Every structure is written in structure tokens, then in C-alpha cells.
Amino acid sequence: MTPLDGDRLRAQCSGIIREVRVVEETTSTNDAVAQLGIEGLALFAERQTAGRGRLGRRWESAAGEGLWFSLLLRPELELRDWTRLTTWAAVAVAEGIEAAVPCRAEIKWPNDIQIGGRKVAGILIETHARGEETSAVLGIGVNANQAGFSPPLDATATSLRLVTGSEIDRQTLAAAILRRLEARWADVARDFPALLAAASGRSCLFGKNVRARCGDDFSEGIAEGLDAGGGLRVRLADGGTATWRGGEVTLATGV
Numbered sequence: 143m144t145p146l147d148g149d150r151l152r153a154q155c156s157g158i159i160r161e162v163r164v165v166e167e168t169t170s171t172n173d174a175v176a177q178l179g180i181e182g183l184a185l186f187a188e189r190q191t192a193g194r195g196r197l198g199r200r201w202e203s204a205a206g207e208g209l210w211f212s213l214l215l216r217p218e219l220e221l222r223d224w225t226r227l228t229t230w231a232a233v234a235v236a237e238g239i240e241a242a243v244p245c246r247a248e249i250k251w252p253n254d255i256q257i258g259g260r261k262v263a264g265i266l267i268e269t270h271a272r273g274e275e276t277s278a279v280l281g282i283g284v285n286a287n288q289a290g291f292s293p294p295l296d297a298t299a300t301s302l303r304l305v306t307g308s309e310i311d312r313q314t315l316a317a318a319i320l321r322r323l324e325a326r327w328a329d330v331a332r333d334f335p336a337l338l339a340a341a342s343g344r345s346c347l348f349g350k351n352v353r354a355r356c357g358d359d360f361s362e363g364i365a366e367g368l369d370a371g372g373g374l375r376v377r378l379a380d381g382g383t384a385t386w387r388g389g390e391v392t393l394a395t396g397v
């Protein structure tokens with residue numbers, strides 16, 4: 143395994159990413175970055191001992207098998223617009239993966255990246271308030287070089303190596319994703335419709351029967367599109383519409 147080179151990654155950044163560090167091991171890069179509190183710091187760990195996904199799930203983060211990193215931001219946006227960060231990150235990660243690896247990366251709203259119906263990357267955004275200051279920690283996990291997954295992950299996950307049949311150069315992949323995060327950043331504040339269009343063009347849910355869990359209840363319908371804030375517009379069985387703002391969405395067929 144070739145270790146990531148933080149200086150080379152930093153040299154390719156010229157915008158919101160001001161510093162890049164690579165550590166051998168940490169619990170979770172989201173926690174490490176939140177603790178450091180340095181705006182614009184992207185921290186990569188070769189291995190996480192307590193990587194986590196959404197809804198408190200464990201995130202497998204073995205040494206050298208993927209990209210496990212977090213970026214701390216203090217966006218100059220109304221707090222109500224911080225949900226845009228999810229759309230931005232999903233588009234940038236999908237575009238970065240495609241720039242580095244021959245594949246078609248789709249977005250499973252709100253923040254999974256899939257290839258051929260299997261999850262290859264996930265995004266976890268957490269906000270922190272310290273006094274007056276609020277920051278967002280964007281955590282990204284990309285499965286790059288796993289040769290396989292154990293149950294139950296083997297039913298839904300994939301890696302870029304499994305998709306392409308070749309070893310993935312993680313340095314090139316990391317650089318491509320950081321570049322797309324920076325390239326798409328201006329759109330968050332100035333042209334969010336452009337991000338919505340890009341996310342819509344990559345959606346694997348539109349036109350499909352989807353199901354969301356709301357506490358103990360389930361809601362079901364046909365995914366129609368994204369609303370102006372990035373929520374998922376769904377046509378319900380009774381003919382009405384609903385806009386889902388987050389949560390766990392699955393295809394109603396159980397995928």
C-alpha cells in the first residue's frame with residue numbers, strides 16, 4: 143500500500159481546502175477534525191478505529207483500503223441553507239470518483255454514492271457549535287481497494303477495485319475528489335440550482351418506488367425529483383406529494 147502524501151494533495155488545492163494532513167490512525171476523522179477546529183483542514187487517516195456512518199452505524203475503515211477523511215468548514219451561509227452541503231458533497235464526490243476511475247457514479251439521495259446499485263462511498267456531515275461559532279464537519283468514506291466485503295455489507299457494498307478489476311491509486315482519487323469539492327464550492331452560495339441539476343442528473347432514485355423510515359412509521363411513494371432546498375419530492379399513493387428532508391431511504395423493493 144502506498145501511503146497518501148498530504149503535501150502533494152495540499153499543493154493541488156487553492157480554495158477552501160487550506161491544509162491537508164495525513165495520519166496513520168485515528169478513532170474517527172470527523173472527531174479529530176472537530177477537536178482541532180481548524181477551518182479548511184482536510185484530515186485523512188490511513189485507518190480509523192471507530193469510523194462511523196449515518197444513524198450511528200459502524201464504518202469499516204481498514205488501512206489503505208479506502209479514503210477516510212474529513213474537512214472542517216465554516217460556511218458563510220444562513221444556517222437554514224447548510225443542508226446544501228449534502229448536495230454539494232455528493233455531487234463533488236461522484237464527479238471526483240468519475241474523474242479518477244472509469245465508471246458511472248450515481249447518487250442515492252441524500253448522501254450515498256453508488257455504482258451499479260452498490261454503495262461505494264458515504265458522506266457524514268455533522269455540525270458543531272462552540273460559543274458563537276458554528277462549524278460543519280464533512281466526513282467522506284470511499285471504498286477503493288477492498289477485494290470483498292463480509293456479510294451483511296457484501297449484499298450492498300462495493301469498492302472501486304471490485305468495479306474496475308484494478309488496483310486503485312488512492313492519491314489520484316483523493317486529489318480528484320478534493321479538486322471537485324473546491325470546484326463546486328462556489329455553487330453552494332451562488333448557484334445552488336446548478337448543484338441540484340448535477341445531483342438530479344446522477345440520481346438513481348427518480349421514477350422508482352422508495353420508502354423512508356420516520357420513527358416507527360414508513361412512508362412510501364415514487365421519487366419525482368429534488369426541491370429547491372435539495373429535499374426529495376415524492377408522489378404518495380394517495381396522489382399527494384411529500385418532501386423528505388433526510389433520513390434513510392431505500393428502494394421499496396428492498397434494495
Ligand code: BTN
Nearest residue numbers: 170193194195196211264281283
Ligand atoms: C454513511 O454512508 O453512513 C456515511 C459514512 C461516512 C464515513 C466517513 S469515513 C471518514 C469520516 N469519519 C467517520 O467516522 N465517518 C466519515
